[in-house]
Amino acid sequence: MFGDENVTMNKQLPDNIMAGDEDQNGHFISKEKAIFQNLEYSSAKESDSAAMSWINSQKLGDFVMNKMIQGSGDMLTVTNRSNDKVVAHIPTSGGNVGEAVKSGREAKEAWGKMQGHIRARHLYSVTREVQKQGKLLAVMECISTGVAVRECKNVMLANLVQTLYHFTGWAELSPEVKDCQSRGIVAVLLPEVDTLTQIAQQVVPALAAGNCVIVSPSAPLPALLFASLCVTAGLPPGVLSVVVGDKARQALLSDRNIAMLSGALSTKEECRSLVSSLQYPIPVSLCQVGKSSMIVFSNSDIDSAVDCLADKGFYASGQAYDSVGKVLVQSSCYEKFCKRLKEKISKLRVGDALDHSNDVGATTSKNISAIKEALTLNTHLSQFKSSSAIPDTGSYHAPTVLLDVQPSNDIWDEVLLGPLVKVASFRTAKEAVAIVNHSKQGVGCSVWSEKNSLIMQLTKQLNVGTVWVNCHGIRESSRPSQYRSCTGSMQCGGVDLLKLYMSPAATPRLSFSDDKIDPSLVKNFGKATFPALPSDKPTVDPEESVNRTIKLFIGGALKRSANDSYRTVLSSTGAVLGSLPDANKKDIRDAVEAAAKAFPGWSGKSGFNRSQILYFLAENICRRKEDFAEVIAQSTGRKYDDGMQEVDTSLQRLFMAAAWADKFTSSPWEQKDPVGVIGITAPSQWPMLGLCSLLGPAIAAGNTVVVLPSDKFPLVAADLCQVIATSDIPGGVVNMVYGSQSPLSLALAQHQHVQAVWYFGYPEGCHVITKEGVENNKQVWCEEYDRRKWNSLVQGTGYTINRHCYNNKVVVMPPGDTFAN
Numbered sequence: 047m048f049g050d051e052n053v054t055m056n057k058q059l060p061d062n063i064m065a066g067d068e069d070q071n072g073h074f075i076s077k078e079k080a081i082f083q084n085l086e087y088s089s090a091k092e093s094d095s096a097a098m099s100w101i102n103s104q105k106l107g108d109f110v111m112n113k114m115i116q117g118s119g120d121m122l123t124v125t126n127r128s129n130d131k132v133v134a135h136i137p138t139s140g141g142n143v144g145e146a147v148k149s150g151r152e153a154k155e156a157w158g159k160m161q162g163h164i165r166a167r168h169l170y171s172v173t174r175e176v177q178k179q180g181k182l183l184a185v186m187e188c189i190s191t192g193v194a195v196r197e198c199k200n201v202m203l204a205n206l207v208q209t210l211y212h213f214t215g216w217a218e219l220s221p222e223v224k225d226c227q228s229r230g231i232v233a234v235l236l237p238e239v240d241t242l243t244q245i246a247q248q249v250v251p252a253l254a255a256g257n258c259v260i261v262s263p264s265a266p267l268p269a270l271l272f273a274s275l276c277v278t279a280g281l282p283p284g285v286l287s288v289v290v291g292d293k294a295r296q297a298l299l300s301d302r303n304i305a306m307l308s309g310a311l312s313t314k315e316e317c318r319s320l321v322s323s324l325q326y327p328i329p330v331s332l333c334q335v336g337k338s339s340m341i342v343f344s345n346s347d348i349d350s351a352v353d354c355l356a357d358k359g360f361y362a363s364g365q366a367y368d369s370v371g372k373v374l375v376q377s378s379c380y381e382k383f384c385k386r387l388k389e390k391i392s393k394l395r396v397g398d399a400l401d402h403s404n405d406v407g408a409t410t411s412k413n414i415s416a417i418k419e420a421l422t423l424n425t426h427l428s429q430f431k432s433s434s435a436i437p438d439t440g441s442y443h444a445p446t447v448l449l450d451v452q453p454s455n456d457i458w459d460e461v462l463l464g465p466l467v468k469v470a471s472f473r474t475a476k477e478a479v480a481i482v483n484h485s486k487q488g489v490g491c492s493v494w495s496e497k498n499s500l501i502m503q504l505t506k507q508l509n510v511g512t513v514w515v516n517c518h519g520i521r522e523s524s525r526p527s528q529y530r531s532c533t534g535s536m537q538c539g540g541v542d543l544l545k546l547y548m549s550p551a552a553t554p555r556l557s558f559s560d561d562k563i564d565p566s567l568v569k570n571f572g573k574a575t576f577p578a579l580p581s582d583k584p585t586v587d588p589e590e591s592v593n594r595t596i597k598l599f600i601g602g603a604l605k606r607s608a609n610d611s612y613r614t615v616l617s618s619t620g621a622v623l624g625s626l627p628d629a630n631k632k633d634i635r636d637a638v639e640a641a642a643k644a645f646p647g648w649s650g651k652s653g654f655n656r657s658q659i660l661y662f663l664a665e666n667i668c669r670r671k672e673d674f675a676e677v678i679a680q681s682t683g684r685k686y687d688d689g690m691q692e693v694d695t696s697l698q699r700l701f702m703a704a705a706w707a708d709k710f711t712s713s714p715w716e717q718k719d720p721v722g723v724i725g726i727t728a729p730s731q732w733p734m735l736g737l738c739s740l741l742g743p744a745i746a747a748g749n750t751v752v753v754l755p756s757d758k759f760p761l762v763a764a765d766l767c768q769v770i771a772t773s774d775i776p777g778g779v780v781n782m783v784y785g786s787q788s789p790l791s792l793a794l795a796q797h798q799h800v801q802a803v804w805y806f807g808y809p810e811g812c813h814v815i816t817k818e819g820v821e822n823n824k825q826v827w828c829e830e831y832d833r834r835k836w837n838s839l840v841q842g843t844g845y846t847i848n849r850h851c852y853n854n855k856v857v858v859m860p861p862g863d864t865f866a867n
Contacts, residue, residue, distance in 0.1 A: 090402035092195045097185045100271065101134050108142040109273045109288035111149045112281070115142050122291055124267060127192030127408035128399045128440045136266055138291025143260075146287035147303050150231040150258035153284030158228035158256040162220035169217055169254060171279040173210035179275055180207070183242065183268065188399045190265040191239045192408025192441065193362045195400050201361070202242040205521055209246035209539075212523035213254035216544050220256075223541065225840060226548040228256030229329070233298050235309025235320070236263040237335050238410055239365040239463075245272055246523075247538055248308050253285065255547040260287045260304075262295040264312075299323040306547065310335055310536070312463065321820045327812035327828050330820050331546060333529050333536040336461055336487035337364070337371030340518065341478050341504070344379040346494035348386065350516070354492070355467070356390040358518045360445050363409045364465040367489045367529075368519040372458065373469045374478050380471045384449055387469075394432040394445050406432075406445055406465055413464040414443045420466075424448070424457050453481045461487060475500060483509040488530025492518040502714060505857045509719070511538065515859040525716060526854040542854055550846040567810035571788055595625045596760065596784060598633055599767035601640035602777020607785075608632040615761060618683025626760050629785035634752065634793040637781040641723045641750035642799050644778025649720045649748035653708030656746055660704035663773040664697050667766070671697070674765060678734060681759040695837055696738040702843050703742025710747050710852055715859070718852040720748030721825060722801030725794030727787055727815075729806040732836045733759035737766070739842045740804060745779055747851035752781045752800070754790050787811075795819050795826075804850065806831050825850065 107116035119139025125132050157165070176183065183206075184198035193202070216223070232252045236244045241263060249272075252259045263269035266288070273288045289298060298304065300323065307324070308331045311317050317334055324330075338358075342351045359370040375383045399407030421429070428449040436442045445465040451458050458468055472478040482491055490512035493504050505513045511527040514520060526540030537543040595612070597604040607627035615623045648656075667674065671693045678689035710718045724744050729736035733756045744751050755763030767782050783790060787807060795803050795818035802825035805815040812828040819826035827850050836842045 088403070091398065092185060092188070092400045092402065094185055094189060094400060096182050097189055098133065100182065100186075101267070104270075104274075106134055106136045106266075106270065108146065108290055108294065109270055109286075110142050110146045111287075112277045112283040114270075115145070117141050119293070120291070122266070124190065124265075126189050127410070128189075128397075129437075130439050130441070133189060134267065136290050138293060140289070140291055140293030140295075140297045143289050143294050143297040143301065146260050146289055147231065147298075147301050149284030149287060150260060151303060153282055154228070154230050154258045157258060157282060157285050158230070160256070162217055165220070165254070165256065166214050166218035168279070168281055169210060169214040169250075172276050172281060173207060173214060175275045175279040176203075176210060176272070177207055179271075183271060183275075185400070186271050187242050187268045188407070190267045191241060191362075192399050192410070193239060193365075194404060194407040196402050197362060197407075198242070201519075202240065205523075206242050206246040206250075208521075209250050209523040212539075213250050213544065216251075216541065217254045223544065223548065225551045225844070225846075226545060227551045229547060229549050230257060230305035231303055232257045232259050232306045232308060232547060233304045234259055234261045235295065235307075235311065235332075236261060236265070236269060237310045237312050238264040239312075239335075240362055240367070241265050241268040242272075243366065244310050245269065247536075247543070248310070249286070251543045252308070252547040255544050257306075257547055258285050258287075260289060260298060262289055262298055262309075266290045296323055300325045302326055304328060306330075307332070308536075308547075309333075313461075317823075318821055321817045324813070324817060327809065327816045329549075330816060330826060331536050332820055334461065334823070335365070335463060336367060336489050336529075337369045337463070338367065338490040338492070338512075338518070339482050339485065339487070339510070340370050340373045340492045341472075341482065341494065342373065342375045342379070342383060343475075343493075343495040343497070343500070344376045345496050346516070347496070348379060348383055351494045352383065352386045352390050354518050355387065356394065359447075359467040360394065360406045360465045361519060363407050363443075364445075364467070365409065365413060365463040368521070370467060370492075370518065371462070371487065372485070373467060374472045374481060375469060376478075377471045377473050384469065387447065388430050391430060391445055391447055392433045394434060396432060396434045396442055396444055397437055398440070406442075408441045409443050409464045411441050413462070414441060417443060417446070417462055417464045417466050420457050420460060420462055421446070421448075424455070427451060427457075453484070459484075459486050475504065479504065479507045483507075490514065490527075492516075505714065505855075506717070511853070511855060513855065513857045515857065517858065517860045520858045520860070522856075522858070525856040525858075527856040528854040530853060537854065539856070540854070542849065545845070545849065550841065567808075568813055571792065571808075571810050571814045573789065596627060596764045598627055598629060598637075598784060599770070599780070599782040600633070600637045600778075601643075601781070602771065602775075602779075604767070604771075605636075608636070609785075613785075615681075617680045621680075623680065623761055624764075626757075626784050629783045629790060631789075631793045633783050633785075634790055634797065637752040637783050638723060638725075638794075638797050638799050640778035641752050641781055644776055645720075645722060645750045648745070648750055648776055648779050651748070653710060653746075653748075656748065657704040657707035659774050660700055660707060660742065660746060663770065663775065664700040664704065666769045666773050667693070667700070668697055670765070670769065674734060674762060677761050677765060678759070681733060681761055692732065692735045692837075696734045699735070699738045699843065700742045703746040706743060706848060707746040710848075715857045717855040717857070718747075719855050721851065721853055722749060723799060724749050724751050724802045724804060724851075725754075725791075725797070725800045726751055727754045727791045727794075727803075727805045727807055727811075728756055728763075729831045729834070729836065730756040730758045730787075731831060733762040734766070735842070736806065736836045737763060739836055739847065740806075741780065743847050743851050744804075745775075747848070749802075749851060750779050750781075752783060752794060754783055754785075754787050754794070757785065757787050760784050791815060792818065795824065796822065798822060800824065802850065803827070805829075806834070 105116040117139040124134040397404040431444040492514035609630040611628040612625040675689035
């Protein structure tokens with residue numbers, strides 16, 4: 047792909063050897079000898095005539111009911127980024143969103159309930175049509191996004207075809223995906239670059255799961271062409287729609303018929319703007335486009351690492367997930383690595399993306415501006431660039447490498463999409479892991495080393511979705527991975543990606559009310575409540591009992607609230623049962639700090655050890671189950687037998703969680719990592735069962751939790767804390783904070799060190815927590831408190847809950863060529 051040291055552009059040679067000349071010895075130079083001595087690049091430009099013919103033959107607009115609908119309104123001008131030529135004008139009124147949603151509603155029942163074999167045949171037909179028109183799709187992607195055509199054809203298109211085949215198989219095997227159903231209508235947002243890859247990762251699995259999909263692309267031409275090919279393949283009307291423009295996207299987000307939102311966005315600002323437009327708390331799977339990292343050890347093959355970086359560092363012009371943004375090189379080989387990298391980068395060719403002889407294509411203008419601004423603020427850093435000439439027309443930036451970047455420098459963690467690579471040095475493996483895990487971009491990391499024991503340790507410690515071993519950017523649709531950190535928590539590949547677009551069959555498809563949420567409730571959600579006034583009833587009869595004051599359970603100890611304010615806990619008959627601390631944000635911070643401190647030790651325990659501790663917890667609860675049943679009966683007003691039944695079911699939940707504890711482990715190549723610190727707002731109507739159904743699986747998977755128990759019936763959780771404290775659970779693994787759930791839930795969602803938020807409360811709370819969680823790139827699981835039947839075995843246990851307890855990680859190692867033949 048890249049030339050060797052003798053290959054360069056003709057105009058870069060000071061004295062080109064011409065046929066007919068004489069060499070220094072007076073010998074005649076033939077034409078053939080001149081060619082071999084110059085080794086000039088010749089143009090190998092891909093024709094765009096077919097793509098332009100398709101564009102000119104279409105009345106471009108929104109794609110609804112298997113046809114283009116050319117509306118009115120503002121025009122979106124689509125240009126070829128390689129030469130700034132206008133290729134199309136597309137109207138963007140947003141008026142066809144209603145029709146797209148209507149067609150999706152009409153088609154979702156038939157498509158969702160279609161026999162798996164028939165749906166698989168539809169997707170197989172789409173796959174074959176994509177293969178037939180693969181060249182046209184690749185050229186359309188190249189024109190729209192400016193990505194080099196060789197990458198569009200050899201990587202993006204190949205990934206799309208592989209993913210289509212994989213999920214065609216899952217559509218055929220849909221009976222194997224038990225207790226799941228399609229969600230309905232899924233809205234998918236596509237970024238400016240890497241459109242084909244995002245279609246593969248988001249649109250294809252959503253269709254295979256039986257959903258109807260409405261796509262809102264930033265680069266519309268590849269998406270419109272893909273939809274047109276689906277029509278040619280015989281996909282039913284209404285199953286796939288494409289709406290173009292910002293107005294259409296806003297209208298899509300405000301429609302209550304959308305059951306799920308999925309998408310990849312270029313910037314954090316886009317994420318904020320997007321979540322602000324949501325009017326219903328629907329399941330959301332969003333990620334910000336980030337870049338991967340690379341760690342190079344001194345015992346690695348330096349030449350191979352340099353070659354890989356020169357390729358993948360500027361893949362898709364440095365604007366895709368698999369592009370390398372940051373490189374850590376061990377100090378002992380740092381100078382050698384940088385010297386060879388400089389030689390390699392200097393020969394990269396920048397130019398027309400349709401030309402196969404060019405290595406790097408065009409870059410979006412806003413990304414170029416961001417790179418130039420960052421470089422202006424960091425002139426003290428050493429840098430080198432490609433020596434290739436930059437075309438006069440088009441949007442280009444020379445491949446650039448920054449050297450000796452300190453991880454404490456702001457530019458190190460800044461997400462700069464474009465042909466820019468930052469290089470830093472490290473001394474020990476622990477230091478390299480700490481730097482990568484502290485990064486905002488948790489897409490993937492490649493590890494370069496010849497020491498297998500070191501590689502195996504690093505694959506477990508790196509907090510990224512994919513770990514490549516002595517390679518980079520290899521994707522397999524069958525292997526699950528999951529983005530981490532500020533890049534979001536989107537799934538990639540495998541059956542878990544399919545299930546992301548499905549909901550448990552026993553639960554309602556929608557987790558929000560049919561009516562619009564009252565804006566005043568949303569506005570006031572999370573505001574601090576007034577301090578409780580002293581009760582006008584006797585809190586306790588000193589002659590018969592002792593005044594009971596509940597304390598917070600933080601770090602394995604009972605602690606007073608920093609708020610020094612208490613509320614009276616009443617029974618169902620109005621009798622005073624005790625005093626409840628009214629915790630505040632300071633208590634949440636303390637609880638999160640304790641949970642974060644306990645996470646490394648708890649997650650480092652084996653699944654067997656965690657299961658033994660959970661069994662012991664259940665054993666201790668069983669010894670006091672009469673006490674728990676009595677407290678439940680007093681608090682809720684239910685019968686004692688009902689309370690005993692809830693305690694017995696809670697014990698079953700803990701036993702099931704203990705049984706799962708050593709089942710989360712997997713092979714060295716497909717790992718299930720605990721999420722981290724999880725904030726749980728427990729459902730109110732089941733004070734013990736709802737709490738144990740969530741708490742058990744979370745800590746069984748190796749997570750630590752901050753729990754907000756039922757604020758109506760908190761005494762059950764208070765008694766449970768006493769049992770937890772004597773059940774060998776390390777301090778900080780479970781933390782209980784009492785008080786008004788609304789402000790405390792909001793504080794958890796806004797805390798940067800909380801990796802996931804589970805909220806079971808009011809509709810306005812689901813709405814606010816979803817927004818806050820998505821803005822902070824947390825995993826968010828929100829349901830209204832009365833939607834789930836916690837006493838149901840299907841709804842209260844199993845994959846429905848377990849899938850929220852872990853992150854998928856895949857380790858990719860090249861097969862090698864020793865036994866290739």
